[in-house]
Amino acid sequence: MHIHWFPGHMAKAQRMITKQLSLIDVVIELLDARIPISSANPMIAEIAGDKPRVVALNKADLAETAQTILWINHFRSQGLTTVSIDAASGKGMKELVNKVEQEASEKIAKLTAKGIKGRPVRAMILGIPNVGKSSLINRLLGTATAKTGDRPGVTRGQQWLKVGKNLELLDTPGVLWPKMDDQEVAFKLAATGAIKDDIYDMEKVILRLLEILRDNYSSRLCERYKLTQELLPEDAAELLALIGAKRGCLRSGGVVDEEKARRIILTDFRSGKLGQFTLDSPK
Ligand SMILES: Nc1nc2c(ncn2[C@@H]2O[C@H](COP(=O)(O)OP(=O)(O)O)[C@@H](O)[C@H]2O)c(=O)[nH]1
Ligand SMILES: [Mg+2]
Missing domain, CATH: 1.10.1580.10 (Conserved Hypothetical Protein Ylqf; Chain: A; domain 2)
Structure with a gap:
């Protein structure tokens, strides 16, 4: 089983994400609740750096509920704010937004102290292919919310999406790569559909x-x-x-x-x- 990621692509993807991260307050790390380890990027801690991070275990509807609880406790015991969500049906959105806003509260308080009032929290979603990034963005947006207008992101055409009153989301998620050197991980990624069916x-x-x-x-x-x-x-x-x-x-x-x-x-x-x-x- 071979996953076709090349170092050049990875380096470029990482550079891009690093640039985008300079604009945001909180990273939403999207994982597949069925494979919270195998769907993780091995370098996420380095990539996220000192940005506050919220781990969202997506596709919780497809994972064993008792195991998801164990996983949430596991991540929390490592000091990571963690929620389980289901971007397909929209479960857990409110809790996710609350946690993201909480994680940014220190930063927002600092801005307020400097006289910058009412600045919304800025977040971006990171995750491997097919983990549900686009579904989550769509869910968070719902139908009522419009794009925030012309204030550009890093990439041409990139925009901030307004989620509720206090949160803005970068409309382009960061695509991370999974672990590539482990056969068992490759199997789990393939079985859950994270890797295209024609490359394994x-x-x-x-x-x-x-x-x-x-x-x-x-x-x-x-x-x-x-x-x-x-x-x-x-x-x-x-x-x-x-x-x-x-x-x-x-x-x-x-x-x-x-x-x-x-x-x-x-x-x-x-x-x-x-x-x-x-x-x-x-x-
Ligand atoms: N059952 C289930 N399917 C989901 C969930 N989130 C996303 N999906 C499905 O997973 C697939 C990949 O989702 P997508 O948002 O395109 O992933 P992306 O590549 O990370 O943007 C799609 O078929 C979605 O419908 C979820 O929470 N539960
Ligand atoms: Mg997508």
Whole structure:
């Protein structure tokens, strides 16, 4: 499994983010609640520097609720303000905005002391591809809010978006890169859809996923695909064929269409039809 990020791209992305950070008060670090470690950028602490940071565990609707609570406590014990959100449905937006404003309160108080009154908090979202940055921006904006006008950001065309009374959000999120040198991390990123489907070995990902499902979530697997617990094959490839057959993914001659079976399993997993999953656990 290879993730196509090149040092040149990363350096450029980082330079860009660093420039943008000079404009903002608070970093919103968006993580996937299903993989809070694997979806993190290994250099986020350096990138964010001394800017206050709020960790938002997104896609909480797809993660195991009890695990998300453990993760929130874990991050909080490290001194990081952390919330869980669901940008698709809009859950947790108010808490997120409150935390962001809280994190900036010291800075705003300093500005006020200098005579600069009513300056809104400025924030920007950072996260790896597909973690939900655009969805979050749209959610925070809702329909009622308009762009703040012509005051430019760093990039031409970049704008501040007004969220409520006291918060302004940079309309372009910072795209971070994930860890790239760890096979297990690559698997989790691929399984959850953080990496484009055409740049990894889909076959291997599904087989690994099936192993995890069989070992830890066998009852869900059986329920979804009408399988018998006692008859679950040890071998993941056999399990794939069995699910394919059950789902009627058959080519002429009754041969199982494995590609189709893989698609079904991956879609079910990513959409929550196989239940909620958290693939990273706090140490
Ligand atoms: N279930 C669920 N899906 C989400 C959530 N947030 C984003 N998504 C989906 O994840 C995919 C990627 O989201 P997007 O906002 O484009 O990610 P970006 O690449 O970080 O901007 C889209 O299909 C979204 O609908 C969430 O909280 N829950
Ligand atoms: Mg986007």
